[in-house]
């Protein structure tokens with residue numbers, strides 16, 4: 001089995017409910033969306049076998065993988081998740097919610113970009129919903145979304161730079177709607193990968 005991998009790196013989860021947790025990022029290439037605010041160049045990809053990926057991550061002391069992209073569900077399969085589970089890894093995924101998530105994933109972050117009303121049919125339950133938000137964007141309607149342990153707003157950055165008006169807007173929305181919380185792209189603020 002092969003995956004087209006854009007990059008593999010070891011860092012701390014910079015976003016959401018697992019912020020600060022050491023994680024092995026496996027960024028799969030390709031996406032089915034083309035968001036204007038996308039901060040990732042995922043086009044390049046190197047074909048790798050699962051054994052090659054395992055050889056690259058196993059020297060690190062960490063046993064949490066984050067599958068990200070691009071849109072990782074375009075390539076990830078249940079058998080691939082099982083392969084890494086058998087080798088002792090727990091696995092998180094960052095998905096845009098347009099496709100099903102393979103069985104066996106331990107922590108699902110859904111970060112929807114469009115067609116919010118269709119997500120629940122594909123993914124009934126997630127660990128966190130994390131919405132990228134610019135000033136003026138409407139607060140998403142929780143009642144049509146998957147059940148989630150956390151509801152987070154993530155102010156859109158300008159590349160590596162914080163956009164204060166997006167942050168201020170999210171903070172005000174959250175104060176008015178306290179079922180929501182704030183997620184900052186911490187890795188950008190502290191200058192890590």
Ligand SMILES: Nc1nc2[nH]cc(C(=O)O)c2c(=O)[nH]1
Pocket residue numbers: 011012013014015040068069094187192193
């Ligand atoms: N540190 C760090 N945390 C992240 N969480 C999600 C990321 C992503 O690009 O999907 C990301 C990333 O690129 N870096």
Ligand code: SF4
Pocket residue numbers: 031032033034035037038039040042069070071096113
């Ligand atoms: S879904 Fe995510 S990776 Fe794909 S284009 Fe949008 S922001 Fe970029």
Ligand SMILES: [Mg+2]
Pocket residue numbers: 039040
């Ligand atoms: Mg990133």
